[in-house]
Amino acid sequence: MDIEFEKQLDELKKRVNKLENNRKDQMSIAIVSGDMDKILAAMVISIAAAASDTKVKLFFSFWALSALRDPKKSAKGKDFISKMFGIMLPRGRNKLKLSNMNMVGIGPAMIKYLMRKQNVLSLDKMFKTAGELGIEITVCEMSMNLMGFKKEELIDYPFFSYAGAATFVADANESSMQLFI
Amino acid sequence: MIMTTEELKNVVVAKSVDARGTACPGPLLEAKKAIGTIKVGDIMEILSADEGTKSDIPKWCGKQGHEYLGSVDENGYFKVYMKKK
Numbered sequence: 001m002d003i004e005f006e007k008q009l010d011e012l013k014k015r016v017n018k019l020e021n022n023r024k025d026q027m028s029i030a031i032v033s034g035d036m037d038k039i040l041a042a043m044v045i046s047i048a049a050a051a052s053d054t055k056v057k058l059f060f061s062f063w064a065l066s067a068l069r070d071p072k073k074s075a076k077g078k079d080f081i082s083k084m085f086g087i088m089l090p091r092g093r094n095k096l097k098l099s100n101m102n103m104v105g106i107g108p109a110m111i112k113y114l115m116r117k118q119n120v121l122s123l124d125k126m127f128k129t130a131g132e133l134g135i136e137i138t139v140c141e142m143s144m145n146l147m148g149f150k151k152e153e154l155i156d157y158p159f160f161s162y163a164g165a166a167t168f169v170a171d172a173n174e175s176s177m178q179l180f181i
Numbered sequence: 182m183i184m185t186t187e188e189l190k191n192v193v194v195a196k197s198v199d200a201r202g203t204a205c206p207g208p209l210l211e212a213k214k215a216i217g218t219i220k221v222g223d224i225m226e227i228l229s230a231d232e233g234t235k236s237d238i239p240k241w242c243g244k245q246g247h248e249y250l251g252s253v254d255e256n257g258y259f260k261v262y263m264k265k266k
Contacts, residue, residue, distance in 0.1 A: 047209075047210065048205070048237075051206060052241050052244045052245060053244075053245065054244075118204050119204045120204045121203070121204075129210065
């Protein structure tokens with residue numbers, strides 16, 4: 001074969017490969033908010049995508065870490081500030097506040113009542129379903145340290161890992177959908 | 182191919198999924214679970230009371246490569262039909 005032609009073919013193959021890898025049937029969401037309504041939105045979108053066989057990768061960071069706390073677990077050896085953060089931040093997904101109309105906890109109670117009444121999956125069921133659908137959760141290591149959370153106080157989830165921002169960037173780069181919540 | 186209401190009423194369904202007890206994205210999850218239990222070429226109906234399902238199931242079919250056949254309104258809910266491909 002013509003050497004020049006072969007070179008061009010190789011170049012083309014590389015470019016097609018790169019293009020294909022950049023548009024995977026995959027969704028990456030950076031979840032930064034720790035409000036109940038925003039976590040709900042993130043989970044509903046993720047489950048809808050995963051039910052359509054789209055690979056879903058969630059990157060939990062900053063305030064969103066509260067949603068991953070297990071109220072039954074606690075961690076030892078925290079310093080004073082970490083302990084204060086632990087007390088002030090919601091202890092798990094069922095203790096999250098609403099971004100609007102929180103009304104010292106009346107709002108979330110009302111939403112939970114309405115969700116039950118309208119047969120919307122609870123956050124507990126959504127996390128369970130997410131695990132069954134293979135939705136991956138990656139936790140921002142830096143946020144963990146910043147807020148003084150320890151791995152032993154987070155929920156049990158089948159596809160759980162810890163990583164940094166570069167992991168989100170690399171995953172988001174491959175995904176055809178990227179969201180920030 | 183979209184079928185008429187008359188055609189849909191006479192269609193033979195291999196599987197009927199009652200998703201009236203769930204809101205979005207429940208019907209989608211029910212459909213995903215059930216699609217694995219039927220054969221290629223079989224028709225499945227999904228019963229839902231969630232308006233969004235009428236738009237969601239055709240989109241889901243489009244993405245998954247199944248054939249959306251149409252929907253029929255019943256009293257207080259509706260039936261969505263699709264063929265597995």
